[in-house]
Amino acid sequence: MNIILLDPKNALGDGRYGLTLRQQSHISTVIKAKQGDVLRVGLLNGKIGEGVYQPPVENQAGYIHALTLFSSPPKPLPMILVMALPRPNMLKRTLQNITAMGVKHLYLIHSAKVEKSYWQSPVLQTESIQQCLLEGLEQAKDTVMPNWSLIPRFRPFVEDQLPDLLQGKVGLLAHPYLAKSCPVDIQEPCVLALGPEGGWNEFEIEKWLEAGMQSVHLGERILKVETVVPVLLSRLYPA
Amino acid sequence: MNIILLDPKNALGDGRYGLTLRQQSHISTVIKAKQGDVLRVGLLNGKIGEGVYQPPVENQAGYIHALTLFSSPPKPLPMILVMALPRPNMLKRTLQNITAMGVKHLYLIHSAKVEKSYWQSPVLQTESIQQCLLEGLEQAKDTVMPNWSLIPRFRPFVEDQLPDLLQGKVGLLAHPYLAKSCPVDIQEPCVLALGPEGGWNEFEIEKWLEAGMQSVHLGERILKVETVVPVLLSRLYPA
Numbered sequence: 001m002n003i004i005l006l007d008p009k010n011a012l013g014d015g016r017y018g019l020t021l022r023q024q025s026h027i028s029t030v031i032k033a034k035q036g037d038v039l040r041v042g043l044l045n046g047k048i049g050e051g052v053y054q055p056p057v058e059n060q061a062g063y064i065h066a067l068t069l070f071s072s073p074p075k076p077l078p079m080i081l082v083m084a085l086p087r088p089n090m091l092k093r094t095l096q097n098i099t100a101m102g103v104k105h106l107y108l109i110h111s112a113k114v115e116k117s118y119w120q121s122p123v124l125q126t127e128s129i130q131q132c133l134l135e136g137l138e139q140a141k142d143t144v145m146p147n148w149s150l151i152p153r154f155r156p157f158v159e160d161q162l163p164d165l166l167q168g169k170v171g172l173l174a175h176p177y178l179a180k181s182c183p184v185d186i187q188e189p190c191v192l193a194l195g196p197e198g199g200w201n202e203f204e205i206e207k208w209l210e211a212g213m214q215s216v217h218l219g220e221r222i223l224k225v226e227t228v229v230p231v232l233l234s235r236l237y238p239a
Numbered sequence: 240m241n242i243i244l245l246d247p248k249n250a251l252g253d254g255r256y257g258l259t260l261r262q263q264s265h266i267s268t269v270i271k272a273k274q275g276d277v278l279r280v281g282l283l284n285g286k287i288g289e290g291v292y293q294p295p296v297e298n299q300a301g302y303i304h305a306l307t308l309f310s311s312p313p314k315p316l317p318m319i320l321v322m323a324l325p326r327p328n329m330l331k332r333t334l335q336n337i338t339a340m341g342v343k344h345l346y347l348i349h350s351a352k353v354e355k356s357y358w359q360s361p362v363l364q365t366e367s368i369q370q371c372l373l374e375g376l377e378q379a380k381d382t383v384m385p386n387w388s389l390i391p392r393f394r395p396f397v398e399d400q401l402p403d404l405l406q407g408k409v410g411l412l413a414h415p416y417l418a419k420s421c422p423v424d425i426q427e428p429c430v431l432a433l434g435p436e437g438g439w440n441e442f443e444i445e446k447w448l449e450a451g452m453q454s455v456h457l458g459e460r461i462l463k464v465e466t467v468v469p470v471l472l473s474r475l476y477p478a
Contacts, residue, residue, distance in 0.1 A: 002461050074459040097466045140460040184477045185423065219478075220313040221379040222241050223469075227336045230462075230469040235477050238423045239458075 001026045001138045003048065004041045006064060016065040017051070024062050027053060041067060042143040048073060073143040077102040077237050078189040080165055082151075084111040084196035086225055088121035092132050093226065099136025099146055101233050109151040113198035119152055158207045165191050171213035174232055175199060182216035186236050194232070197225060240265045240377045242287065243280045245303060255304040256280075256290070263301050266292060280306060281382040287312060312382040316341040316476050317428040319404055321390075323350040323435035325464055327360035331371050332465065338375025338385055340472050348390040352437035358391055397446045404430050410452035413471055414438060421455035425475050433471070436464060 004027070010018040019027065027033050033053045041064055042048040049069035056062040085108045086094050098106065110119070122128060133146050151157045162171075169189040174182070176199060193208060200208065209215065218231060243266070249257040258266065266272050272292045280303055281287040288308035295301040324347045325333050337345065349358070361367060372385050390396045401410075408428040413421070415438060432447060439447065448454065457470060 093465075097463065100460060100462055100466060101470075102460060139463060142460065181478075221339060221341060221381065223339055224336065224378060226332075226465065227339060227469045230466045231340075231473040234470040234473050238474050238477070239420075 001030070001135075002040070003138055003141045003143075004039055004051070004064065005044050005134065005138055005143060006041055006051070006067075007044045008046075012063060014065070015067060016054075016063045017067070018061060018063050024056070027062070028055075039064065040141070041069075042073065042141070043067075043069060045144055047071060048141065048143060074102060074140065076104045076144065077233060079103065079233075079236070080105040080107070080169070080189075080191045082107040082109055082157075082162075082191060082193045083229075084109055084194065084200075085114050085118050086196075087115070087118055088123050090225060091118075091121065091123045094229065095129060095132035096136040096139065097226070098229055098233070099133045100140035100142070101230060102140070102142065103233070104144060104146045106146055106148040107151050107157070108148070109157060110154050111196045111204060112154075112201045113196040119150075124150065154204060155207065158204075158211055162191070162211045162213075166212055171208075171211070172236075173200075173205070173208045173213040173215040174218070174228070175205065175215045176217055176222055180214065180216050182218055182232065182235055184235055185238050190236060192232065192236070194225075194229065240269070240374075241279070242377055242380045242382075243278055243290070243303065244283050244373065244377055244382060245280055245290070245306075246283050247285075251302060253304070254306060255293075255302045256306070257300060257302050263295070266301070267294075278303065279380070280308075281312065281380070282306075282308060284383055286310060287380065287382060313341065313379065315343045315383065316472060318342065318472075318475070319344040319346070319408070319428075319430045321346040321348055321396075321401075321430060321432045322468075323348055323433065323439075324353045324357050325435075326354070326357055327362050329464060330357075330360065330362045331367075333468065334368060334371035335375040335378065336465070337468055337472070338372045338381070339379035340469060341379070341381070342472070343383060343385045345385055345387040346390050346396070347387070348396060349393050350435045350443060351393075351440045352435040358389075363389065393443060394446065397443075397450055401430070401450045401452075405451055410447075410450070411475075412439075412444070412447045412452040412454040413457070413467070414444065414454045415456055415461055419453065419455050421457055421471065421474055423474055424477050429475060431471065431475070433464075433468065 006017040035055050037053045038050050041051040047069035048071040051064035052066040054063050081103050169191050171191045173193045245256040274294050276292045277289050278292050280290040286308035287310040290303035291305040293302050320342050408430050410430045412432045
């Protein structure tokens with residue numbers, strides 16, 4: 001946790017903000033802050049700066065007050081990420097890492113090679129996803145919560161929603177075995193579609209291409225999802 | 240396992256190669272290959288191609304034979320990675336992932352902010368490290384085993400070994416808070432030094448800079464090691 005993200009919903013009045021249990025625990029046991037210490041804080045979806053810590057006293061919970069917020073959060077990546085649902089034990093880390101890298105628009109989509117059981121995972125509950133995204137923001141010292149949607153049905157998304165999303169953007173379909181090498185430093189917004197570990201099937205690839213996506217590969221090496229995502233994002237937007 | 244890597248030490252004569260238990264298990268339960276099936280294989284530190292599978296029969300273990308090896312392994316990254324020892328539960332994945340990306344020269348080095356206990360981890364035993372590197376090769380369809388060394392003492396390495404390693408290469412010290420932005424697509428060999436999660440301390444930074452390393456950062460976002468490594472490597476060598 002590299003920043004304490006304060007939720008306006010936890011405002012206590014008089015410029016004071018309440019802390020979640022996780023935050024209180026981190027402040028007490030990791031930062032070991034004392035009364036009056038100045039901590040790095042940010043307002044969720046707002047600016048970054050400093051605040052003064054008031055530890056818990058008797059019945060009163062700890063809080064942050066006297067905020068001065070002066071910095072903007074880091075630049076977001078100008079892209080929409082459409083990603084086949086990873087398996088549950090990869091999903092948490094994946095959500096944290098793509099958020100830390102600056103993705104603000106995420107669709108988790110079904111694919112033929114995604115096990116149906118993944119969609120039942122408790123990690124997909126709203127609070128659980130929000131928590132992963134929050135942890136990504138706290139890691140990267142960002143404040144802006146990504147938007148996200150679950151897309152359990154592939155075809156209606158690609159046929160009905162994708163064309164609108166592609167307006168004014170280049171569409172890139174990451175797939176290991178197709179012709180063109182993934183461009184470097186594209187300097188424009190994109191929609192990036194990332195398949196499951198087994199790859200998109202033929203029907204899905206046809207649908208993506210019909211919608212106007214171009215297929216790109218990352219070379220001969222087959223990388224795991226946890227590596228592919230940072231590689232792709234930093235290749236498209238290195239700056 | 241995207242390729243079966245055959246070890247010349249397991250050659251049985253007559254062009255036959257024995258399989259490890261892991262390989263036999265993967266071939267039986269994941270690939271579900273039958274007698275005579277053609278599998279993608281590679282020779283450790285050699286070429287890539289195909290071989291014919293002979294399943295286990297009674298007392299005789301399974302093997303691969305009739306190899307045709309026609310492709311070279313993927314290009315390596317022209318770099319030496321010097322990395323502060325990650326914590327044990329990150330180390331396995333980190334070794335696999337940097338191998339999958341093509342790192343062939345690795346030093347795992349001590350830093351003030353590396354817990355001494357990490358050096359006692361069983362993951363650091365030779366067979367364990369070799370196994371992680373092998374799994375990285377199998378993931379990426381590579382055959383060339385990286386060279387690696389454990390460097391439990393920082394100072395002698397930086398003072399005595401590093402100057403030689405830096406001959407004909409640019410030295411880059413990845414550190415979140417120093418001036419220059421990490422270059423993109425450097426088109427030359429490098430020595431890349433990656434610090435522990437808390438960063439190098441002042442003494443260590445001075446030693447790196449004295450030896451001729453230049454400090455570079457990746458921008459405002461603080462990323463976890465598992466993300467920083469692929470980001471850095473693909474930024475330096477995107478092609």
